[in-house]
Amino acid sequence: MSHHIVPLKTNIITLSTLVFLTAVTVLTAKYIHLGENGNLVLAMFIACVKATIVFGWFMHLKYEGIMNRVIALCGLGFLLLFVGLSYLDLFFR
Amino acid sequence: MSTASYDKKTQAAHHFDSLDQQHEAGKQGVWLFMATEIMMFGGLFVGYFLYRFKFHDMYIVGGDSLNWQLGALNTLVLLISSFTMAQAVTETMSGNNKKALKLIYVTVACAFVFLIVKYFEYSAKVHHGMFPGFDMWNPDMTYIMSQLRESSQGIITADPANLRLFFVLYFAMTGLHGIHILIGIGLMFWIIKRIKNDEFSPKYYTAVEGVGLYWHIVDIIWIFLFPLMYLI
The missing domain is CATH 1.10.287 (Helix Hairpins)
Structure with missing residues (x-):
């Protein structure tokens, strides 16, 4: 590394x-x-x-290996899922 | 001291193959923690957005009653502290521990400025009865409505019961963020102590980088809080 x-x-x-x-x-x-x-x-x-x-x-994510990028994106991904599904519930209930 | 003594600056702990592996493992742990931080604040942001669509007008009234100039000042202060922290990591990696120490002092100073500004903001809100707890919710509606942007004057009328929701979110989100700043200050003092003990070198600087990552995520959260609370 x-x-x-x-x-x-x-x-x-x-x-x-x-x-x-x-x-x-x-x-x-x-x-x-x-x-x-x-x-x-x-x-x-x-x-x-x-x-x-x-x-x-x-x-330093620009200079990191793939692993830490995946971890950060997992956090953001689950957040997007949370927001997305909540909005689906709010708008189409 | 009965613990095995080894030079942390040049040797890895016995359960690691190399200093590099030890560094990568430590940093990966911090990144996992960062992911949980994103998701923890994320829950509050989801709450903010969901209720925003239900009580849009109350968010306008509540947001305009906040002092956006102070919010902008705090944004600037946190950005500068993020810069000094990033530069402190650079200096530690280059072996300039004295420069790193100075930069971390500046970072701590910025953190204190942030909290002092926040203290003035909070006390102004408490003064006008806008703190939603401990029987302190008694909003001064004349004052609050006088702060409302001109384009919304007369169109929006605020219901104190619904306005309370905005301030619950405001105090919960900026409060949790403020606690993170406090913890960050504690971590900085830990780093200061370790720099003074001459514990870091270009081969071993994991703790400085880890605290740096934490400090930047606190900055990122404020980057979102500032426009959502103060501006929009």
Whole structure:
């Protein structure tokens, strides 16, 4: 297993991207009106992008082997199942 | 000390073949824990979303009564602390323990700033009777409605009984997140102590990386909490 050391520059770029996306989240939510669910979907989309960046670069998942990626995706997968089935129940009961 | 003594910086524990295997096993354990964290908070998020569709207006009223500027400040503080933690892992892996120590001090400072801001937010909510427990639920509706965004003024009228649900979720989710921050601070002090004992090296840094992973997942949860609670 290689021990990949993430350089300072990469960490700074990661932080800058996250701060930029936070600003985008605030500005879109406050000043762009896309209707009740439009803003929710947009904000969640940006949050998912931010989470992916944290998972990939700060948490080194980009440099990990397959095993830890599978574990992380299992957590997210079961969460999606939970959300999906709950919504099926809510909308089609 | 009767336990077998070996140099942790250069030798693996006896039940591992190599330092690499030991490191990978330890990190995998932390990742399994991260998966359970995702699912634990996930349950609360599912609750948030399900009730959002039933009591949409109450989420608007409740969300607007929160101070989004303070929420944004806390988002920034946590992102910076995530950066310093990630960089601390980089420095430990490169053998610069002194730099790593400084970066972890900054991380702890950020965690305390986060909690102090949260204290002011919580006390403002308690002051206006928006804490849904211990007979403290007595919301100041005039104040709450005055915080509502202009486009919804007059359209939405809040029912205090339903509004309570939003604040139950708000305090449960940010509260559990706050407990994670507290635990994170404890873990940081553990790492600080171990760095001062000169326990880490480029060959052995599993604990720093593990605490880093934990700290980043706490950040990720806040990345979702901030827009859901304060903005939308």
